Amino acid sequence: MxxxxxxxxxxxxxxxxxxxxxxxxxxxxxxxxxxxxxxxxxxxxxxxxxxxxxxxxxxxxxxxxxxxxxxxxxxxxxxxxxxxxxGAITPSGHSAACLCGYHSQDGAGTRHGFRAMGGWRxxxxxxxxxxxxxxxxxxxxxxxxxxxxxxxxxxxMCPDIMSTGFSGAESGGVKLGDTVAIFAQGPIGLCATAGARLLGATTIIGVEAIPARMEISRRMGADHVIDFSRKDAVDEIMALTDGRGVDVAIEALGRQSTFEAALRVLRPGGTLSSLGVYSEDLTIPLGAFAAGLGDHRIVTTLCPGGKERMRRLMSIIASGRLDxxxxxxxxxxxxxxxxxxxxxxxxxxxxxxxxxxx
Amino acid sequence: MxxxxxxxxxxxxxxxxxxxxxxxxxxxxxxxxxxxxxxxxxxxxxxxxxxxxxxxxxxxxxxxxxxxxxxxxxxxxxxxxxxxxxGAITPSGHSAACLCGYHSQDGAGTRHGFRAMGGWRxxxxxxxxxxxxxxxxxxxxxxxxxxxxxxxxxxxMCPDIMSTGFSGAESGGVKLGDTVAIFAQGPIGLCATAGARLLGATTIIGVEAIPARMEISRRMGADHVIDFSRKDAVDEIMALTDGRGVDVAIEALGRQSTFEAALRVLRPGGTLSSLGVYSEDLTIPLGAFAAGLGDHRIVTTLCPGGKERMRRLMSIIASGRLDxxxxxxxxxxxxxxxxxxxxxxxxxxxxxxxxxxx
Amino acid sequence: MxxxxxxxxxxxxxxxxxxxxxxxxxxxxxxxxxxxxxxxxxxxxxxxxxxxxxxxxxxxxxxxxxxxxxxxxxxxxxxxxxxxxxGAITPSGHSAACLCGYHSQDGAGTRHGFRAMGGWRxxxxxxxxxxxxxxxxxxxxxxxxxxxxxxxxxxxMCPDIMSTGFSGAESGGVKLGDTVAIFAQGPIGLCATAGARLLGATTIIGVEAIPARMEISRRMGADHVIDFSRKDAVDEIMALTDGRGVDVAIEALGRQSTFEAALRVLRPGGTLSSLGVYSEDLTIPLGAFAAGLGDHRIVTTLCPGGKERMRRLMSIIASGRLDxxxxxxxxxxxxxxxxxxxxxxxxxxxxxxxxxxx
Amino acid sequence: MxxxxxxxxxxxxxxxxxxxxxxxxxxxxxxxxxxxxxxxxxxxxxxxxxxxxxxxxxxxxxxxxxxxxxxxxxxxxxxxxxxxxxGAITPSGHSAACLCGYHSQDGAGTRHGFRAMGGWRxxxxxxxxxxxxxxxxxxxxxxxxxxxxxxxxxxxMCPDIMSTGFSGAESGGVKLGDTVAIFAQGPIGLCATAGARLLGATTIIGVEAIPARMEISRRMGADHVIDFSRKDAVDEIMALTDGRGVDVAIEALGRQSTFEAALRVLRPGGTLSSLGVYSEDLTIPLGAFAAGLGDHRIVTTLCPGGKERMRRLMSIIASGRLDxxxxxxxxxxxxxxxxxxxxxxxxxxxxxxxxxxx
Structure with missing residues (x-):
């Protein structure tokens, strides 16, 4: 038995x-x-x-x-x-997707080796x-x-929250001296904030309305936290950046409103890094998208997994860089x-x- | 006078x-x-x-x-x-956008140096x-x-058509051995096809319905040309790729239908490279977008300009690689x-x- | 038995x-x-x-x-x-090196997962x-x-020669319109030449002295082939490039003389992509290296392996792009x-x- | 007058x-x-x-x-x-080198637009x-x-020291969770240390023998500082990394001994980022270089200049991330x-x- x-x-x-x-x-x-x-x-x-x-x-x-x-x-x-x-994502290591570096889209067992979200088992x-x-x-x-x-x-937090949150900053290509806005400061958004900080962004803007989350947002690395229930987040961010917009905007909620706001605050040539799990079709507003001519990028990332990713995340904790x-x-x-x-x-x-x- | x-x-x-x-x-x-x-x-x-x-x-x-x-x-x-x-785009060379490599978004004369499409004068x-x-x-x-x-x-064709078309393949990150679909085979789409070929894609699929354009598409490098007026382009591409989808899909028309089809044929982890000039809001279908979890990228590019870009494009012509x-x-x-x-x-x-x- | x-x-x-x-x-x-x-x-x-x-x-x-x-x-x-x-290199897929994308340096079985050349079994x-x-x-x-x-x-040729030769062009970051010199036109150098061609280089210069190899070099994609037994290859390349030097120089022999010549013909900001297996210490000449201030890169690559690499290489053959x-x-x-x-x-x-x- | x-x-x-x-x-x-x-x-x-x-x-x-x-x-x-x-480097913005992103190798006034160190005026x-x-x-x-x-x-420090030092970490491609060694902790090496810290390295090892510099090295971000006058730096670093070696080694002195040590501590697939100004030919030891088969990279960088670089560096100071x-x-x-x-x-x-x- x-x-x-x-x-x-x-x-x-x-x-x-x-x-x-x-x-x-x-x-x-x-x-x-x-x-x-x-x-x-x-x-x-x-x-x-x-x-x-x-x-x-x-x-x-x-x-x-x-x-x-x-x-x-x-x-x-x-x-x-x-x-x-x-990790939350457990890639096989041997599918075509893994061998191309897309471990989260692991299609082990398929003919061609790719399966959307296939690494999440x-x-x-x-x-x-x-x-x-x-x-x-x-x-x-x-x-x-x-x-x-x-x-x-x-x-x-390493298996999912930290891996996902950090990937928002990494896939966004955050560089030294960047300005980054993160929409929503739940656990994932907070880790995206911490990730942007660890990657050297110097103006980090959290967007949130729950006071306790606004407070921890600062502890995780935000320089500014905008209460979107009181002020228009897009206006505030454009004012904070002197009209330039942000280099990277991270969506960490999975809603049209935050996706759209993230696009509206991007500078030309900026990157919208999307972490949210959406539940309906998304709309890209023509103006915010510069009619397709703004050299914008929209990138999505599913939580990176595998033991080496976990080792790196735990090394960040062990080094005391983040708690x-x-x-x-x-x-x-x-x-x-x-x-x-x-x-x-x-x-x-x-x-x-x-x-x-x- | x-x-x-x-x-x-x-x-x-x-x-x-x-x-x-x-x-x-x-x-x-x-x-x-x-x-x-x-x-x-x-x-x-x-x-x-x-x-x-x-x-x-x-x-x-x-x-x-x-x-x-x-x-x-x-x-x-x-x-x-x-x-x-x-080039069609004439950057100043000295704005913040230029110094960051975004010459097409040149904001010379602005406080912060970025202006959407500012290089197009x-x-x-x-x-x-x-x-x-x-x-x-x-x-x-x-x-x-x-x-x-x-x-x-x-x-x-160097100042705009070839520079824009090629950038569709370049921004898409076409790699040796990639499968690439190009939606619409007007002048820009034809140059995107040629660009994908020059970058080493080995399965290049043009989508077009005008017979003369379908014919020239093959001459510019397409391995397959799908007549979307007779067959469903998404179904055909999925069949041609054995269900895997394409590594890079290039949108060269500026319509919702082609944008959406480009997203539907992407493999997980693939890139939609958008060249079209849109005239209305775009919709991202939830399923094709894997709810935001497919490691997809959507990148837009405005025609790269400047004398070095022009020199390179003319060197391609001079070398006989493309006519x-x-x-x-x-x-x-x-x-x-x-x-x-x-x-x-x-x-x-x-x-x-x-x-x-x- | x-x-x-x-x-x-x-x-x-x-x-x-x-x-x-x-x-x-x-x-x-x-x-x-x-x-x-x-x-x-x-x-x-x-x-x-x-x-x-x-x-x-x-x-x-x-x-x-x-x-x-x-x-x-x-x-x-x-x-x-x-x-x-x-492939000649058979990575495990699960070591830290593999999970970082360094399949050829696979250290499966080691504590930390990296071993120089470990993928070659x-x-x-x-x-x-x-x-x-x-x-x-x-x-x-x-x-x-x-x-x-x-x-x-x-x-x-896929398991080693083509994979290695192509990687010389890929690791060198060959771009559309580049000028590339390849030192030595043995099987690996010939495939590096073909790789540079497939990636869109428009001025490809082979360096070789054996007449039969010089001839096949042109067939594999070289625009110019320099007989280094008759002329100084560095002088010839600088003359061919109007004093500018090459964007990428590929070393495909494994000798000091070719390594050094490859460095001497690089433009500032250029990349020396090294494929050779050396048998003694190498010397970097101070002048060719601009005393360390020329924004040069020297990259080495061991034959990429794994089934997805092999699939891609065979797709190039199947497409008729290269024989x-x-x-x-x-x-x-x-x-x-x-x-x-x-x-x-x-x-x-x-x-x-x-x-x-x- | x-x-x-x-x-x-x-x-x-x-x-x-x-x-x-x-x-x-x-x-x-x-x-x-x-x-x-x-x-x-x-x-x-x-x-x-x-x-x-x-x-x-x-x-x-x-x-x-x-x-x-x-x-x-x-x-x-x-x-x-x-x-x-x-900046110490004052590029023109309009040479071919600038338009390719190699502002420090600006060849304004030359036929082809590249000149080694040409941006340093x-x-x-x-x-x-x-x-x-x-x-x-x-x-x-x-x-x-x-x-x-x-x-x-x-x-x-922005015009040269900080721009140069940071570029050592940036060109080295330091990633979240990396292990980085910096050889020499003079002003440039100290800023390289700070740069590695700002980019998210979690094990940062400074190598220096002057006590005052060893102390400030810790303040700038080093987790470990090795006194090379007392212990063999290569042995110490290999011990600290459990035999794995470092992801990125930064040379900040310009001597054969430090260049060589930097190569010896690299893991397979690692990057040696060189900032030093050398005064004689360099030797690459065969073993440390894995005979050319270790997927190593050696990159050199001349101080990045231009107003946007300066703006970013000053934003780091203004944000309080570094003093x-x-x-x-x-x-x-x-x-x-x-x-x-x-x-x-x-x-x-x-x-x-x-x-x-x-």
Whole structure:
């Protein structure tokens, strides 16, 4: 009889429930990780609400911190008992997409090797991290050792929030001395702000209306924070930049209003770096787009994964350049995960991120 | 009394008329060029129709080939009598935009140095090239000597058509072995096709419905030409690429339908390189955009200008790698320019480009 | 008793001998390929002469064309009987180096994931391709299907010669309209010449002294070929470029003289792209290096591998853009490989490359 | 009779002397700047010693801070009385080199537009900044307004030291989470250290032996500082990186020993970014270079100039991200400049940089 574990399972729209499931078998390229900490993502809330479809019975979650319990027969270079994380995105390493550098669009198993969002497997196409145990596929590509001295909570943002947020600044091509605006200062936007700061931007403008988020925005690196509920963000940014606009605008919400505002504040030749997950068609306003003649770029990025990305992010934490622990505002046991969803989905009590411990 | 010349002048919507104007005075940084050949651009037709606003009385046209008649007092490195071209875009060289590499968004004269499309001056903000003489501003940045042995018509596409078309492939980041689709095979799209070929794409797909353009598309480098009036271009391209989609899609028309089709055929991680001049807001379809998670890029480019760009383009012609003369389908005297506009604006008689000789 | 096969084995300096060896066992991630064609590389000659150390008893060769005989238990996406090639470099796909895009410096199995030249395994650290059967490691990363209609000899240059030669032009950043000089027109230099041509260089200068190679250089894309035995190559190139120098200089021999000449002909801000395998310390002449102030770049590249690289190279062949078959000047049976080494190592009879068929 | 001024003039080897010279005439594209602060560079010491040749009678110095006294007739966008700096490198903006983005290799006036180090004019090919007045050529390309609230000394490092030092990190392609070693912690090396920090490197290793410089190295951003007089720097760096080596090594001295050490500590695929001014041929050791097969890059950079570069650097100072004033250790009147040279050339009294005020 298989060993059993607790797992947060998608049952139907508006029902993610803690259930008993068998601890998974370990294939030759896999690793079984005993989870010590995980968290809930905004995407999980979309799943909860039935807005993003996943199979019934799937374990949810894609942000794992844990300990190697068992290694597949073909896995080399690791030992059981090591503390590890894996990215939210777990590329195979061998698809055409991976070999071209598009690990998040991994199409392993397709004829041609590309699949949109194909690198996102945990809690999407395979069982995820809100459980006692997690099966990590392609373990040699994905398991990253946690440096000595870092706690679970210190690295909990690495698998998704920090990787995604930073990629907004990186894909935007932020350069020394740039002016950068970040639209929305939720966990992802806050990490985009921190990323712009780490890359040497010198005028960083956060756009947000929730006071607690406005405050932490400054701590994460914003030089200015605009309360869009009181002032027009586009006007304010154009005034702050003396009419020039920003070099890079980062969209971190996934709405038409923020996408459009990001385009409106771009200088000619600027880059709109989009992180948001949109839920409807987007409109590009003709004027803000200079009718297609403004040398603008719009770039989108799905959370970069893989063990080397995780190593780099943890090295940033270890070096003391950034502390993401202030983003963890609430803590729950895995047994209480339904309450955690309730708090997080309804954005109660100033929640930014929750830590879940099995 | 000033010397007089003939010039094609925008009088009002639907009236571009040949008029007498004084030959311009030459400032210290300028050069006066006696035009020997010029042409009409699709943009000039927008001006003619009143769809793109310019000042009444402005001389139209931005594609000059000619001979240096007189040099400004501060201009060094040229001699009167030399055969030259200048790009459609004539950057100053000294604005912040130029120093950042965005010469087409030159904001010389602004506080901060950026202005959308600011590098486009001929026939837009200053008198243009459909005349007997043309005053070239910032001559040291913009005058490019025509290599010996090249005729006017051989270099006539360099100032705009070839520079713009090629930039579609360059900004798209076409790599050796790429698959590229180009939507519309007018003069710009044909040069984008040629550019993709020169950059080493190995599967080049043109989309067009006019038989003569389909034929020349193959001559310019297309491996496949899809007649979108008979078959669905998106379906055909997905079939040709075995479901993978293209690495780079180039939009060369300026319409929602082609913009959208270009996005639909992109592989995850692909680039939509947009050359079209749009006349209304654009819509990004959610699915084709993978909800913002497909690592897509949308890049726009305004015709690169400046003398070094022109030198490079003419070196391509001189090397025999590409012959753009087949694009010149009709020839007119400057005196007949109104007839030339009539033919070109109405796309009669299989016209691609006209050569106008003062 | 294991099935036996013939293999060309390094016995000691100056002795590579055809021997009987067991057909290898197939591990879970491996594929066994029955070779149909292979070839000898200049590097194999270094091994033969004892200049590059490999283990005694190792099978030599790293350029395989063949048919899948057997797939490892964890290998998906292939079928036995498919015609395939693998690159000379067979990266794991999962090391830190691979995840950073440095597949050739793959350090799978090291603590940190980088090892200089670590991606080169065939005929270096594991048994190679001059045999009847070849075990391909990390098969899902490395096996590339041969497109229908291409013969073995048509794709025989892809695993190494074409991949390496092209990378000289790619790493050099060749742009449309560039001037490029390639020093030495052996098989690698010829492919670098073809690569520069495919990338849109418009003045391509080959440097070579063997008449037959000078002639094929023009066929592969050179506009000028300088016989360095009659004229000083540096002087000639500076004269051809009107004193400007070249945008990119490619070194394809591995000698101080060519490395130095490549640096001397670079324009300020130019790139020296080095492909040669050197056998002694190199000297950078102070003047040619502008004392370190010329914005020069020196880049080195080891043959890019992996199945996606191979797919792209074969697509270039399939598209008809380039035919590398003229490089195959001689043909031998595997039984005759010792004679093939004798011919090739001594560069007799105008040999460029030999095809070896088991 | 022309107005006269004091200027530090190169008379002969080992003699830079304060002399009377006429205040220069202002050409149409020039600006005359009344200097308020300047400094002495290591390059000036090479000039003093006769190691770098300049014309006798030339005014030395290339790091100006001052006030616009008079503008040329064709200069627009500035007013007399504005506080400005200009870069050590003053590109024309219009040469082919500038239009390609190689402003430091500006060949304005040459046939083809490239000249090694051609952008360096002050105190090299035209009169420099150690004087009461300075004629700035191509003023619209080069004059950068000092932001309100910044003192002369706060921006004094921008024209050369900070621009050069930062470019070492930028040209090296430093990425988030990189490990970077900087060889020598003089003023340039210290700014390279600060640049690597601003770009997000997380392990920054300075190499230096002078205690005061080791201390300031930490303040500028180094995580580790190795005293190479006590320990072997290569061994230490390999130990600190667990055998992996560094992603980027910056050479900031101009000696064979540091160049070689920088190469020895590079990981495969790493970049050696060279800032030093060398005085003899360099040797590339075969092993450190992986015989040319390590995917290494060696890049050199001459101080980036132009007003936009200066604006960005001053924005970094204004934002509080970096304070370079600690580099100014001594202050002199222009009248005392010979004493300043004596102190600086002999590196007495812990001098890093001197401020000279006319």
């Amino acid at each position: 298989p060993k059993m574990m607790k797992a947060a399972v998608f049952v139907e729209a508006n029902r993610i429930v803690l259930q008993d499931k068998p601890v998974p078998d370990v294939g030759p390229l896999d690793a079984l990780v005993r989870l010590t900490t995980t968290t809930i993502c905004g995407t999980d809330v979309h799943i909860l609400k039935g807005e993003y479809p996943v199979a019934r019975g799937l374990t949810v979650g894609h942000e794992p911190v844990g300990i190697i319990e068992k290694l597949g027969s073909a896995v080399e270079g690791y030992k059981e008992g090591q503390r590890v994380i894996a 945990f809690g999407n196409t395979i069982d995820g991290a809100q459980a006692e145990y997690l099966l990590v596929p392609d373990a040699m590509t994905n398991l990253a050792l946690i440096p000595d001295g870092l706690s679970d909570e210190q690295v909990l 993401t622990q202030p983003l963890v505002t609430h803590r729950f046991k895995l047994e209480e995960i339904e309450a955690a969803y309730d708090l997080f989905a309804n954005q109660r009590d100033g929640v930014l991120k929750v830590a879940i411990t099995p | 000033p010397k007089m010349m003939k010039a094609a002048v925008f009088v009002e919507a639907n009236r571009i008329v040949l008029q007498d104007k004084p030959v311009p005075d030459v400032g210290p940084l300028d050069a006066l060029v006696r035009l020997t050949t010029t042409t009409i651009c699709g943009t000039d037709v927008h001006i003619l129709k009143g769809e793109y606003p310019v000042a009444r009385g402005l001389t139209v046209g931005h594609e000059p080939v000619g001979i240096i008649e007189k040099l400004g007092s501060a201009v060094e490195g040229y001699k009167e009598g030399q055969r030259v071209i200048a 001929f026939g837009n903000t200053i008198d243009g090239a459909q005349a007997e003489y043309l005053l070239v501003p910032d001559a040291m940045t913009n005058l490019a000597l025509i290599p010996d042995g090249l005729s006017d018509e051989q270099v006539l 753009t003369q087949p694009l010149v389908t009709h020839r007119f005297k400057l005196e007949e320019i109104e007839a030339a506009y009539d033919l070109f604006a109405n796309q009669r008689d299989g016209v691609l480009k006209v050569a106008i000789t003062p | 294991p099935k036996m096969m013939k293999a060309a084995v390094f016995v000691e300096a100056n002795r590579i001998v055809l021997q009987d060896k067991p057909v290898p066992d197939v591990g879970p991630l491996d594929a066994l390929v029955r070779l149909t064609t292979t070839t000898i590389c200049g590097t194999d000659v270094h091994i033969l002469k004892g200049e590059y150390p490999v283990a005694r008893g190792l099978t030599v060769g790293h350029e395989p064309v063949g048919i899948i005989e057997k797939l490892g238990s964890a290998v998906e996406g292939y079928k036995e009987g498919q015609r395939v090639i693998a 065939f005929g270096n650290t594991i048994d190679g391709a001059q045999a009847e059967y070849l075990l391909v490691p990390d098969a899902m990363t490395n096996l590339a299907l041969i497109p229908d209609g291409l013969s073995d000899e048509q794709v025989l 590398t078959q003229p490089l195959v000047t001689h043909r031998f049976k595997l039984e005759e490989i010792e004679a093939a080494y004798d011919l090739f190592a001594n560069q007799r009879d105008g040999v460029l490359k030999v095809a070896i068929t088991p | 022309p107005k006269m001024m004091k200027a530090a003039v190169f008379v002969e080897a080992n003699r830079i002397v304060l002399q009377d010279k006429p205040v220069p005439d202002v050409g149409p594209l020039d600006a005359l700047v009344r200097l308020t602060t300047t400094t002495i560079c290591g390059t000036d010491v090479h000039i003093l010693k006769g190691e770098y040749p300049v014309a006798r009678g030339l005014t030395v110095g290339h790091e100006p801070v001052g006030i616009i006294e008079k503008l040329g007739s064709a200069v627009e966008g500035y007013k007399e009385g504005q506080r400005v700096i200009a 002050f105190g090299n090919t035209i009169d420099g900044a150690q004087a009461e007045y300075l004629l700035v050529p191509d003023a619209m390309t080069n004059l950068a307004l000092i932001p309100d609230g910044l003192s002369d000394e706060q921006v004094l 370079t004033q600690p580099l100014v250790t001594h202050r002199f009147k222009l009248e005392e400049i010979e004493a300043a040279y004596d102190l600086f050339a002999n590196q007495r009294d812990g001098v890093l940089k001197v401020a000279i005020t006319p």
